[in-house]
Structure formats: C-alpha cells, structure tokens
Amino acid sequence: MAVASAILMVTRRNIVHGAVFLINTLLSTAGIFLLLQAEFLFVVQIILYVGGIMVLFVFVIMLVNLDVSMRQVQFNRQWFVAGALALVLAAQFLFAIHATQAGRDPLRLPAMAAEISPKNTEAVADALFSHYMLPFEIASILLLVAMIGAVVMAKRRVG
Amino acid sequence: MPFVLPVLYAVVIVAVLPLMAGYIVLMERKVMADMQARLGPMRVGPHGLLQPIADAVKLLLKEDIIPNEADRLMFWFAPLVSVTMALLAYSALAIGPAFQIADLNIGLLFILAISSLGIYGIVLGGWASNSHYSLLGALRSAAQLVSYETAAGLGLISVLLLAGSLSMKDIVQAQSDQGVWFGFSVPFGFFIYLVGSIAETNRAPFDLPEAESELVAGYMTEYSGFRWSLYFLAEYANMIIVAGIATTLFLGGWLRPGARYHEHIPGTGVEWLDALPALLTLGVALYSLKLAPKQPVKIQKIVMVMVAVLCFGVACVLAGALFAPPAVMQGIHGAFWFMAKVFAYIYAFLWIRFTFPRYRFDQLMRLGWRFLIPLALVNVIGVGVAIVLRQQFAWGPIVSLIPTTLATLGVAMLLAKDDAPIVDAQTADGE
Amino acid sequence: MIPVDYYLFLSLALFTIGVIGVLTRRNVIIMLMSIELILNAVNINLMVFSRMWGTVDGQVFAIFIITDAAAEAAVGLGIILAFFHNRETVLADEMDIMKW
Numbered sequence: 001m002a003v004a005s006a007i008l009m010v011t012r013r014n015i016v017h018g019a020v021f022l023i024n025t026l027l028s029t030a031g032i033f034l035l036l037q038a039e040f041l042f043v044v045q046i047i048l049y050v051g052g053i054m055v056l057f058v059f060v061i062m063l064v065n066l067d068v069s070m071r072q073v074q075f076n077r078q079w080f081v082a083g084a085l086a087l088v089l090a091a092q093f094l095f096a097i098h099a100t101q102a103g104r105d106p107l108r109l110p111a112m113a114a115e116i117s118p119k120n121t122e123a124v125a126d127a128l129f130s131h132y133m134l135p136f137e138i139a140s141i142l143l144l145v146a147m148i149g150a151v152v153m154a155k156r157r158v159g
Numbered sequence: 160m161p162f163v164l165p166v167l168y169a170v171v172i173v174a175v176l177p178l179m180a181g182y183i184v185l186m187e188r189k190v191m192a193d194m195q196a197r198l199g200p201m202r203v204g205p206h207g208l209l210q211p212i213a214d215a216v217k218l219l220l221k222e223d224i225i226p227n228e229a230d231r232l233m234f235w236f237a238p239l240v241s242v243t244m245a246l247l248a249y250s251a252l253a254i255g256p257a258f259q260i261a262d263l264n265i266g267l268l269f270i271l272a273i274s275s276l277g278i279y280g281i282v283l284g285g286w287a288s289n290s291h292y293s294l295l296g297a298l299r300s301a302a303q304l305v306s307y308e309t310a311a312g313l314g315l316i317s318v319l320l321l322a323g324s325l326s327m328k329d330i331v332q333a334q335s336d337q338g339v340w341f342g343f344s345v346p347f348g349f350f351i352y353l354v355g356s357i358a359e360t361n362r363a364p365f366d367l368p369e370a371e372s373e374l375v376a377g378y379m380t381e382y383s384g385f386r387w388s389l390y391f392l393a394e395y396a397n398m399i400i401v402a403g404i405a406t407t408l409f410l411g412g413w414l415r416p417g418a419r420y421h422e423h424i425p426g427t428g429v430e431w432l433d434a435l436p437a438l439l440t441l442g443v444a445l446y447s448l449k450l451a452p453k454q455p456v457k458i459q460k461i462v463m464v465m466v467a468v469l470c471f472g473v474a475c476v477l478a479g480a481l482f483a484p485p486a487v488m489q490g491i492h493g494a495f496w497f498m499a500k501v502f503a504y505i506y507a508f509l510w511i512r513f514t515f516p517r518y519r520f521d522q523l524m525r526l527g528w529r530f531l532i533p534l535a536l537v538n539v540i541g542v543g544v545a546i547v548l549r550q551q552f553a554w555g556p557i558v559s560l561i562p563t564t565l566a567t568l569g570v571a572m573l574l575a576k577d578d579a580p581i582v583d584a585q586t587a588d589g590e
Numbered sequence: 591m592i593p594v595d596y597y598l599f600l601s602l603a604l605f606t607i608g609v610i611g612v613l614t615r616r617n618v619i620i621m622l623m624s625i626e627l628i629l630n631a632v633n634i635n636l637m638v639f640s641r642m643w644g645t646v647d648g649q650v651f652a653i654f655i656i657t658d659a660a661a662e663a664a665v666g667l668g669i670i671l672a673f674f675h676n677r678e679t680v681l682a683d684e685m686d687i688m689k690w
Binding site: 002025032060061063064078093122126127132137150154 | 624
C-alpha cells in the first residue's frame with residue numbers, strides 16, 4: 001500500500017490529492033515501523049511527520065495559488081532520461097542487495113523479540129540521552145537555525 | 160479468543176459515544192441557558208431530554224448539498240477523517256482498571272498522535288469547500304491546533320516525568336501509588352493542559368475558526384445534514400477524549416476521590432465514599448420521580464418516569480457492585496468515577512465558554528507561543544528538579560513539587576506582565 | 591516472519607519512486623514531497639537493519655533523520671513561499687531568474 005500511495009502521489013495533477021497520498025504513504029511507513037516492533041518510532045513518525053511536516057506542506061499548498069499550475073504540463077521535458085536513470089539506479093541497488101544475499105542472516109526474531117518490544121521506548125531514550133547526546137544537542141541547534149531561517153523568510157520586507 | 164473483550168469494549172464505546180455527544184450538546188445548552196438566566200430546551204422531552212434525538216433525526220433528513228466547484232473526493236473524505244481519528248483515539252483510553260480496548264505501552268503518545276491527525280479533517284474540509292471563508296477558517300484552525308498541541312503536550316510531559324510510563328493504566332497506578340492526583344501536585348501542568356485542550360478542541364474562548372459571528376461557520380460552512388453532523392460528532396468526541404486524557408493524567412482516572420478515607424458506614428463493611436455513587440444516582444431517580452407529575456404533557460411524564468427508572472437501575476447496579484468481588488466493584492465504580500470526572504472537566508469547558516470573550520486570532524497565537532510554551536518548559540524543568548529532590552533528598556511526593564509550583568507561578572507572573580497592551584499601529588503594514 | 595529482503599525491496603521501491611518524482615515533476619512542491627518520500631525510504635532501511643541486529647542505534651538515527659527532514663521542509667517551504675510572492679509561480683522550469 002505504501003508503494004501504491006507513493007506512485008499515486010507522484011503522478012497526481014492535483015497537488016492536494018498528492019499531499020493526501022503522501023500522508024497515506026507516511027502512515028504506511030509508520031505501520032511498517034510498528035511491524036518491526038519499533039513502537040516509539042511509530043508514534044514519533046505520526047506526530048512529527050504526518051502531524052507536523054505534512055501540515056506544513058498542506059498549508060503551503062493552500063496558500064499558493066494552484067489553479068494556474070494545475071492546468072500546465074505536469075512532467076518536465078527530461079522525464080524519459082530521468083526515468084531511465086532512476087531505473088538504472090534501482091537496478092544497481094537491486095544488484096547490491098542480491099550480491100550480499102548469500103551471507104545474510106534472516107531477522108533474528110526469536111532471541112531478540114522478548115527483549116526489545118516492551119522496552120522499546122526506554123531503550124531508545126537510553127541510547128538517545130547517553131551515547132547520542134551530542135547529536136541530540138546538534139539536532140536541537142539545527143532546529144533552532146531552521147526556525148530562525150523560516151521566520152526570516154516569512155517576513156515581508158517593509159517598503 | 161483474546162479479541163472478544165476489546166471488540167466488545169470498542170462496540171460499546173462506538174455505540175454509546177454519539178449518544179453521549181448528543182447529550183453533552185444538551186448539557187451545554189442547558190448550562191448556557193442557566194448562566195444566561197433562562198431555561199433552555201424544555202419542550203422536546205421533559206426538560207429537553209429528548210432534544211438530541213430530535214436534532215439527530217433532523218440532521219439525517221436534511222438535503223446533502225455539495226458546492227458546485229468543490230473537490231468531490233476531498234469533500235467526502237474530510238469529515239470521515241475527522242470522525243475516524245476522533246473515534247480511533249478511544250482505543251487507548253482507560254476508563255476502568257480493565258475497561259480499555261488496548262493497553263498500549265505508548266498509550267498516551269498514541270492518543271496525542273491520533274489527535275494531531277484530526278487536523279487534516281479540518282484542513283481538507285476547508286479546502287474542499289472551495290470557498291474563501293472556509294479555507295481561511297480551516298487554516299486558522301489548523302495553525303491554532305498545531306500551536307496549542309505543542310503547549311498541551313509539554314504540559315503533559317511534566318506529569319509523565321512523575322508517572323514514569325506512557326501507558327494510561329500505569330499513569331493512574333502511579334497516582335494511586337503516590338497518594339495524590341497529579342492535578343493537585345502539579346497544578347500548573349493541569350492549567351496548561353486545560354488551556355491547551357480548550358484550544359485543541361476549538362472551544363471558546365478559542366473558537367474563532369468556527370464562531371458564528373466570525374467566518375460564518377469556518378470550515379464547516381458548506382457542509383449540511385449528515386456530513387455536518389459527522390464534524391459535530393468529531394468535535395464533541397474530541398472533547399471527551401481530551402477530558403479523558405486530563406482525567407487519567409491529572410484527576411486520578413478511575414480512582415475514588417479520597418482514596419485513603421476508609422471510614423465505614425457503621426454496621427456494614429461498606430465505606431461512605433463507596434456508597435456515594437449509588438446514593439447520588441438514587442437521589443437523581445427520586446428527583447425525577449418528583450418532577451414527573453408536574454410535566455405539562457403526558458409523554459413528558461412518561462419519559463421522566465423512564466429516566467427515573469433508568470437512574471434507579473444504575474443505582475442498583477452500583478449498590479450491588481459493593482457486594483461483588485473487588486475486581487468487579489473496582490471496575491464498575493471506577494467507570495462511574497471516571498465518567499463523573501470527565502463530565503466535571505467538560506462542565507469546566509462549558510463554564511469557561513460562557514464566561515470569557517473570544518480571543519482574536521493574533522492574541523490567540525501570542526498566548527500559545529509566548530505564554531504557554533515558556534511556562535510549560537519552566538514547568539517541565541521544575542518537575543525534573545522535583546524528581547531529583549525526591550530521589551536524592553527523599554522529599555515526599557507533594558512537598559517536592561512545591562518549589563516547582565512556586566517557580567512556575569513566578570515565571571507566569573513575569574510573562575503576564577511582559578504582555579504589553581497590543582498597539583494597533585504596529586499591524587498596519589501586515590506585520 | 592517477513593524476511594529482510596522484502597523490506598529492502600519496499601524501501602528500494604519507495605526510494606526509486608521518490609527519485610523519479612524529484613527528477614520528473616515540474617512543480618517544486620511535489621519535488622519537496624518526493625524528497626520526503628526518499629527520506630522515508632531511508633528510514634525504513636535503517637529500521638530494518640536496526641531490528642535485524644537488535645540494537646536501537648538505527649532507530650535513534652531515524653529519529654534524527656525525521657527531525658532533519660522537518661527542519662529542511664520548513665526552510666524549503668519558506669523559500670517556496672517567498673519565491674511565490676515574488677514571481678507567482680511554483681514550476682521549476684519557470685524559476686530561471688539566474689539564467690543568463
């Protein structure tokens with residue numbers, strides 16, 4: 001379902017429909033996280049990505065006048081070459097996945113499952129606030145910079 | 160077979176919820192009337208008790224109008240999103256020790272996440288209506304929701320630090336263990352969440368996006384009949400959800416007020432406070448019986464008697480539970496206390512609605528970002544300090560939070576003083 | 591359970607669709623959305639490997655990526671809005687002020 005929504009998103013003419021399909025894709029991704037027993041990331045994905053970033057997108061889509069752009073050609077002139085390149089890239093990745101298939105372990109579920117699932121949030125919090133404290137602080141500075149940037153962008157120049 | 164009980168609870172909640180939402184509307188109208196020195200709906204049932212049913216029938220029979228240029232898919236989809244998210248959030252809510260559809264160990268975050276998805280119902284609805292007023296109302300509402308969601312979430316975090324877990328059941332358990340409800344030990348957290356939740360549900364004094372005198376009805380303008388009732392249901396279901404979260408986190412969930420007061424009725428093994436629910440419901444039943452002969456129309460008399468019988472039945476159930484095994488008693492009485500607290504919280508919502516004038520949108524955003532969020536941050540830090548005090552110096556559960564409360568109070572007063580009177584000249588060039 | 595391959599194929603598919611979206615669409619907003627899609631595909635990859643090895647490092651990294659995506663989306667949308675106020679267009683082909 002994630003792939004179907006993603007394809008639909010990229011091909012829609014109406015951007016609002018595209019946004020809704022992206023929301024669908026993000027929710028499917030969140031569901032995949034839940035399948036992988038990462039419940040904290042499931043909730044974080046929904047709150048941040050779907051409930052935050054996509055709201056931003058939807059805001060901008062609605063503030064931008066779309067009628068003109070919706071009637072124009074949607075795909076640019078290089079679509080064929082771009083598509084071919086993307087498929088070549090995908091083929092390379094596929095090759096990489098297959099090349100390592102021989103020595104790869106399947107998901108080591110039975111041993112790890114009981115240990116991880118009830119304590120996923122605590123485990124993530126532990127790691128985040130001990131080993132990864134520095135990236136955490138840097139991420140907060142990044143967010144601060146982004147906030148300042150966005151505010152500066154939005155101010156209209158007086159006069 | 161482990162699915163039977165959750166499915167049963169889910170069916171009960173989904174079946175009872177629209178009815179409850181309808182009766183909250185009636186409650187609102189009666190309370191509004193009472194505060195405005197009039198009577199409110201009196202005709203449709205005795206004292207207006209059948210009014211919600213009449214309203215529901217009317218809404219279902221209305222014509223379904225779709226604006227001409229509207230985006231049909233979105234128009235159909237938007238109320239659906241609102242209602243689905245509002246109902247989905249009930250799955251993690253814990254109404255009694257065993258009355259919960261799913262005891263997720265991230266229960267609280269899940270409810271918050273689902274509430275934040277409800278924004279899309281509003282935004283897409285405003286967009287799909289293809290009208291300027293709807294779109295503006297929808298965007299304003301979404302901005303307000305996102306801002307106050309942050310503030311409310313921060314208010315909740317301060318309590319989560321004390322509870323130590325995200326599971327709704329564990330949070331109530333923590334309150335029981337610490338012997339004091341978090342609403343009393345962290346009053347500022349409660350205050351922040353109260354204000355945040357009023358804004359979250361688009362209630363007055365933050366209801367600019369949907370106020371009748373402002374943008375007609377904001378994002379709901381173009382919806383009529385059943386679609387409108389879906390939005391309406393979503394709004395009141397949302398109200399009940401935030402009341403449920405507040406009750407679980409701040410008001411002790413299903414715990415009996417005065418849980419440590421064990422005075423027994425002389426002669427029996429029943430405690431006074433445990434007998435209170437049954438006595439209250441019995442009182443309501445007797446009052447209905449007293450009012451029954453005074454109703455003007457015969458059908459109203461009949462309905463009144465039915466209400467009396469219903470209350471009497473509930474009283475019997477509550478009293479009977481006293482003599483049942485403790486698990487059953489806790490379950491049934493827990494549900495009663497939970498609903499009582501939820502209704503008290505909703506009454507606070509209504510009271511605030513009819514007391515305060517509406518906030519203008521920029522005042523609203525200023526309140527959210529420049530007052531509530533700093534206050535909430537100070538509160539969180541203060542609670543952290545309190546936890547350190549508890550662990551290092553072994554202060555008690557209530558005493559350790561007194562410095563927090565004082566610090567937050569100080570910051571609140573500083574912030575409130577900082578809010579200079581808004582000078583209109585500065586908005587001349589469109590800020 | 592579900593073998594690792596399937597998750598990797600899913601992530602690959604999403605990644606490719608995102609790349610095609612970025613490269614072929616004219617509308618800048620859809621390009622940004624496709625970038626978010628690419629980031630999500632990467633997230634899925636990280637989560638799968640984190641689960642496979644049983645550590646949470648991958649999940650922490652995924653949190654950072656989500657945070658980063660939020661910051662980038664905010665700034666990117668700000669730029670789009672600013673440009674739109676000036677030129678009234680959101681199509682990449684028409685954003686050619688710096689062309690000589």
